[in-house]
Amino acid sequence: MAIMMPAAADAGPKAVVELFTSQGCSSCPPADAVLGRLADDPDVLALSLAVDYWDYLGWKDSFARDENTSRQRDYAMSRGDNAVYTPQAVINGRIHVVGSDEPGIRSELADLDADGAGFSVEVTAILAGDRVIVKVPAGAKLHGGDPTIWLVSYSDSEQVEIGRGENTGRSVTYHNIVRRIQPIGMWAGEDLVIEYPVADLMRDGANGCAVLLQTTSNGRIGPIVGAATVKLPTS
Numbered sequence: 263m264a265i266m267m268p269a270a271a272d273a274g275p276k277a278v279v280e281l282f283t284s285q286g287c288s289s290c291p292p293a294d295a296v297l298g299r300l301a302d303d304p305d306v307l308a309l310s311l312a313v314d315y316w317d318y319l320g321w322k323d324s325f326a327r328d329e330n331t332s333r334q335r336d337y338a339m340s341r342g343d344n345a346v347y348t349p350q351a352v353i354n355g356r357i358h359v360v361g362s363d364e365p366g367i368r369s370e371l372a373d374l375d376a377d378g379a380g381f382s383v384e385v386t387a388i389l390a391g392d393r394v395i396v397k398v399p400a401g402a403k404l405h406g407g408d409p410t411i412w413l414v415s416y417s418d419s420e421q422v423e424i425g426r427g428e429n430t431g432r433s434v435t436y437h438n439i440v441r442r443i444q445p446i447g448m449w450a451g452e453d454l455v456i457e458y459p460v461a462d463l464m465r466d467g468a469n470g471c472a473v474l475l476q477t478t479s480n481g482r483i484g485p486i487v488g489a490a491t492v493k494l495p496t497s
Contacts, residue, residue, distance in 0.1 A: 274489060275306055275490075276306070278472075281349060283311070283313070283361065284315075286317060286322075286429065288429055289348065290348055290362075290434075292349075294437070297361070297438070298437040301418075309414065310439050311327075311440045312330055312439070312440075314326035314328055336482045336483045337358070341358070356379050379485070385397070387471065387472075387492040389460070389492050389493070393460060394458045394459075394460055398488070400453040404477055409475050409487060410476055411448065411456065412446070413458060414474060415465070417470070463494060468494065470491065470493060471493075473489060475488035
């Protein structure tokens with residue numbers, strides 16, 4: 263009888279870049295291209311989160327989710343700067359940069375550890391049969407309360423022909439398109455293992471999964487202190 267062994271965990275990313283973008287924003291296509299290049303870097307978990315507040319301009323973003331808009335606003339309130347715009351890149355839940363400013367983003371990524379903004383907790387995720395297994399090792403509790411473990415499902419690439427609005431006639435390729443972000447637990451410093459069904463992650467065409475260990479600040483999402491990725495099966 264054949265026994266399916268769990269896939270070995272890959273070396274995880276060293277940083278997370280969340281790009282808040284919109285198909286209805288004329289400034290966003292250059293940033294979407296930047297995210298595509300970042301997505302090719304194994305040290306970076308690059309995620310595209312489409313927001314819905316530009317839909318009134320004449321084109322309804324096919325990837326937009328109200329949850330993405332809320333996440334961006336939570337970041338701004340947590341930082342205390344109220345900076346909500348597109349394209350906006352948020353790095354490790356801490357720093358925001360104009361999403362089309364590739365040199366600026368790469369400079370911030372290079373300085374994360376020196377600035378004390380790098381990851382401090384090793385998170386792993388592996389595919390084992392019909393389940394994703396998430397592991398967080400025992401460690402010191404973090405300041406500011408117990409971090410939340412977020413499970414992110416995303417699709418790796420999709421091209422969109424935009425028919426109205428500021429980007430009328432443009433064909434834009436989007437990368438690592440977030441389909442859903444959901445909390446699956448909290449970590450209080452213990453050795454933690456969580457299993458989650460793969461089938462539930464593959465809805466809406468998702469073929470990738472990320473795990474974010476994220477602190478809170480004043481009840482809102484704050485710095486990301488660990489992350490992992492795992493490829494989902496193709497069928």
